[in-house]
Amino acid sequence: MNQQMMKELAGQRAVEALVKSGMKLGLGTGSTAIPAVRHIGALMAAGKLKDIKAAPTSFQTVIECEKWGIPLFSLNSKEIGGKLDLTIDGADEVDGQNRCVKGGGGALLLEKIIAYASAAYAIVVDETKLNDTLGLKFPIPVEVVPEARLPAQAALEALGAEALLREAVRKAGPVITEHGNLLLDCRFKTPIDAAAFETEINRIPGVVENGLFTRLRPVVFIAHADGTVEERR
Ligand code: 5RP
Numbered sequence: 001m002n003q004q005m006m007k008e009l010a011g012q013r014a015v016e017a018l019v020k021s022g023m024k025l026g027l028g029t030g031s032t033a034i035p036a037v038r039h040i041g042a043l044m045a046a047g048k049l050k051d052i053k054a055a056p057t058s059f060q061t062v063i064e065c066e067k068w069g070i071p072l073f074s075l076n077s078k079e080i081g082g083k084l085d086l087t088i089d090g091a092d093e094v095d096g097q098n099r100c101v102k103g104g105g106g107a108l109l110l111e112k113i114i115a116y117a118s119a120a121y122a123i124v125v126d127e128t129k130l131n132d133t134l135g136l137k138f139p140i141p142v143e144v145v146p147e148a149r150l151p152a153q154a155a156l157e158a159l160g161a162e163a164l165l166r167e168a169v170r171k172a173g174p175v176i177t178e179h180g181n182l183l184l185d186c187r188f189k190t191p192i193d194a195a196a197f198e199t200e201i202n203r204i205p206g207v208v209e210n211g212l213f214t215r216l217r218p219v220v221f222i223a224h225a226d227g228t229v230e231e232r233r
Contacts, residue, residue, distance in 0.1 A: 148206020
């Protein structure tokens, strides 16, 4: 099974296992979360899921939900009321304690707000995302307001990171997030205390949020190349 097949399998399996009619759902971003969104759309179209209300984590998710007719609401809407039953999202790295790095798709801010507003949280990944130590292989994205670019970069480097401004593809200059900010991708040379760093990085003036997700204990659906899906709690 290739990587895209694994991603689709993980997303679909999480939906089959966890999504029920009437739920308020947070829907994630990326090439593993989107197949889960599509599967929800297909189940709704077949009449097997009803009365779903969704809070999207990015424009990508909005567009996919619109294609499938999945009703969308802001997290602050009367219909959602700031609380979700379940969020399904992807991740860039997952460690043995189900802690994650997210934000490879640049959507970490809304992804974190929505994840922390959810009673249940599911992460869908293929086996290549598993890693014992966070922050060494896949850089931890840090969203900063544009005016804080250089001082935040210096503060992150003082914490031991190599902090690189994320450059856009097919647009000159940096990536501008959906909230008008910049991203500094932080790679560490030695292992970090991920839980402490999730808090510590956010203490830097101008940092809006970072891509460490350590305070949630998601159920992780891991698709393997042999076609099996492991459910890790
Ligand atoms: C977007 C994310 C994604 O969930 C993460 O980057 C994983 O993406 P993919 O499933 O495409 O590998 O955090 O901000």
